[in-house]
Amino acid sequence: MRMTACFTSIVIVLAATAAPALAEGVDPCAGIDTNLTDKRAREYAHLIVDAFSKDLKPSERFKPSDVEVESFLGSGHWSAVNASIPTADMGMFFFQEVGGKKQFKDVWGGIAEASEVPQVIKWAEDLGAPHNLATCFADQVSFDDSADSPFGFTVDLIFSTKAEERLTALHEEVVVSASYYGDPSEKGKEFSDDVGRFDLGTETVQVPASPGIAKISGNQVGESDLEWIEGRPNVNVNVFTARISGDDNLISCDFIDGPLDDVIQSMPVALHCTLIEEEVDAELKP
Secondary structure, X not given: OEOOOOOOOOOOOOOOOOOOOOOOOOOOOOOOEOOOOHHHHHHHHXXXXXXXXXXXXXXXXXXXXXXXXXXXXXXXXXXXXXXXXXXXXXXXXXXEXXXXXXXXXXXXXXXXXXXXXXXXXXXXXXXXXXXXXXXXXXXXXXXXXXXXXXXXXXXXXXXXXXXHHHHHHOOOEEEEEEEEEEOEOOOOHHHOOOOOOEEEEEEEEEEEOOOEEEEEOOOOOOHHHHHHEOOOOEEEEEEEEOOOOOOOOOEEXXXXXXXXXXXXXXXXEXXXXXXXXXXXXXXXXX
């Protein structure tokens, strides 16, 4: 398991368990409320501040505006949000509603390998979370290292309400395009492109236009390709509509352009998508 966060309030132990893994061909988030509204984002930012900031030194305390809420999962009286705070990387914060009030339960930080999914599900269920929420959470924080290369990563696609409604009505899908590149080595300079970069190849995946994790396998790049560049690869990631319903791209999404290692360290990287007509500025991630 890759631990990318430093949440000092928790200790995560993955013990052997017989809990079932995710079934092939089944949507692990079916029936889960994933609609992250602005109101919800503000509510959970305050809840996270209440849970963490009060125990910090005055100089280390943070405000709701310092909390970045990226995604939401809800089932019954349980919910979880993927969010970051100034003192840590992204984590999944779990809450239970008791007596009409949401109570913080625990936080998970990091990415789990596919073989650890049963333990991840059990961890959430041991908190008291319902099985469907635990299963969806496990899918969102897991990554299949055995199937993909060391150059693979995940992104968390998040759509505005207007974008999701429009794309659903049009039966549209989205394409995630990942282009790998690097500064050419002496060997690669002869083959660099017109801006002086060495192209390592592009991988695209087409997925439904709904919130969820998209996985880039990284199989486009091999270890032997690294001799053509200096250091480690960079990656540029863009998201656009698959143009099933028409010739034009309909969405504007956050994008990635930088060191691949930073992307892997931060995955799943949240990419927000809105309709172009909403005129929301896209952000460089992670």
